[in-house]
Amino acid sequence: MQLLSTFENTIYLEMAISILEKKGIKRENIFAVPLDNRVEERKLFDSIHKSDGTSLIDIAAALATAFSVIGVSIGFKLAWGPIFSGLIAAFIGFVIGLAIRLYTEFILKKRKRVLRGKQSEVILIIECEDREGDLVENILWEHLALGVAKVI
Known part of the structure; x- marks a missing residue:
């Protein structure tokens, strides 16, 4: 089973990883991927295919x-x-x-x-046994994961 979760890059992510390692999840089964967040500015004028819902006139x-x-x-x-x-x-x-x-x-x-708002900065992918899935999911939610998904 794989669990995927998104986090802000905070100390809670590090705490979640260390607790998972203490609970028996091997370091090789924990994979953290940092995301590149959007840095380009919004377009001033809307196109025919995309609109941000804001009118200038x-x-x-x-x-x-x-x-x-x-x-x-x-x-x-x-x-x-x-x-x-x-x-x-x-x-x-x-x-x-x-x-x-x-x-x-x-x-x-x-x-x-x-x-405004929280942004996902890190995707955490954890490979674990089916019986450990609920424990891992609870640990992730307790450490302020923005979202968690299970892939069986």
């Missing part, structure tokens, strides 16, 4: 609409008229909304993306 479209309504209302008093003033106000609202969204994506969310 949602706030921009809302502000363009609001500014154009205000621009049209004010435009009745201006020399250029309501259509041109509405278009100019819509453009200004769109640019402001796009600037807000870009600021939140690149400045605010970049900080949160670095701090």
Whole structure:
């Protein structure tokens, strides 16, 4: 039987390995593989095949609409008229909304993306007898494994 588990690279991984060795699992039957985590930045624009669920123009479209309504209302008093003033106000609202969204994506969310969640850093593969499977699984869960799978 093989047990596969994922861990963060912490002292709990080392403790789990040492306890497994004390319980009779040979060192040759324990295999730890470090993972390379993603370091490339997210793409700014989505493609037709892949989307991250974040829109860059949602706030921009809302502000363009609001500014154009205000621009049209004010435009009745201006020399250029309501259509041109509405278009100019819509453009200004769109640019402001796009600037807000870009600021939140690149400045605010970049900080949160670095701090958020636990990442698997090491895969631990343990070869053991079927009768030892439950003991090994319990040891892995007690030492904060992120996930455990059995292959019989």
